[in-house]
Amino acid sequence: MSSLSASESVPTKGLSVKVENLSVTYRTTFERVPTFKNAITRFGRGQRAVREVEALKNVTFDVPDGTALGIIGNNGAGKSTLMRALAGILPPTEGRIEVNGRISPLLSLGVGFNPMLSGRENIILGGLASGLSRAQVVARAEEVTAFAGLEEFIDAPMRTYSSGMYSRLAFSVAVHMDPDILMIDEALSAGDATFKTKAAEKMGELRESARAFFLVSHSLASIKQLCNDAIWLHKGTLMMRGTPEEVTAAYADFVNVGESAVILEDL
Ligand SMILES: Nc1ncnc2c1ncn2[C@@H]1O[C@H](COP(=O)(O)OP(=O)(O)O)[C@@H](O)[C@H]1O
Ligand SMILES: [Mg+2]
Secondary structure (H helix, E strand, C coil), X not given: CCCHHHHHHCXXXXXXXXXXXXXXXXXXXXXXXXXXXXXXXXXXXXXXXXXXXXXXEEEEEEEECCEEEEEECCCCCCHHHHHHHHCCCCCCCEEEEEECCCECCCCCCCCCCCCCCEHHXXXXXXXXXXXXXXXXXXXXXXXXXXXXXXXXXXXXXXXXCCHHHHHHHHHHXXXXXXXXXXXXXXXXXXXXXXXXXXXXXXXXXXXXXXXXEEEECCCHHHHHHHCCEEEEEECCEEEEEECHHHHXXXXXXXXXXXXXXXXXHHC
């Protein structure tokens, strides 16, 4: 408690999340299709090759309690990787992450759901993964089902669900488990217009009650409406941190330039 060496594990006061020099590199191995020449020299065996993707490069930022952080950036910028790393699903390749509180681990619309199980069984699993007791989750299952509008389908295996049903349930589970830290990855792209409105309202409520709120979205309007702070990632690099107005404006400028110029590649 008083020893200096323990300071690493003592939560930083007033901070929900602290990310220091975070890098995440994916390594995937694949069998290279043999060319005619090396097929002969290697007797037809495929060649093992390793592909590395630096999805996050030396990213540092703090998230004070009470922050609703918007995360924007092009496809492949590293936004979902950052969410997975914060949720503890993906270990950092370098750097460190400190998370103070219970995080809602249901991210990119149903990661963690088992399609062979029913919606109801997945609600239970999702709730347990969020750190609730079985009794607590069971008590909430009806509310989760109703919010997702899945009363008739909740006992059917999730492999029979449409992608809209799947993502509505994922969203509903995530928002009903009282997380200290709520993370929503691209939720607004899920569901029809009615569900989007309902989802936006629910997120507004949760932003008030949660200690911190992370929203990954391509909708700059949603980021401005729901967040009080924002970051912009590009090709794994933290480009900017600021108010949602500043960051969305800078990103919008950048995207307009990038479409017609080579500048995008230089950055
Ligand atoms: N499981 C994975 N294995 C290998 N590469 C991955 C994996 N997931 C993402 N990537 C790569 O990492 C980079 C960042 O991806 P991601 O975090 O999904 O970006 P975003 O959510 O901003 O679109 C991309 O180049 C993507 O192709
Ligand atoms: Mg993503």
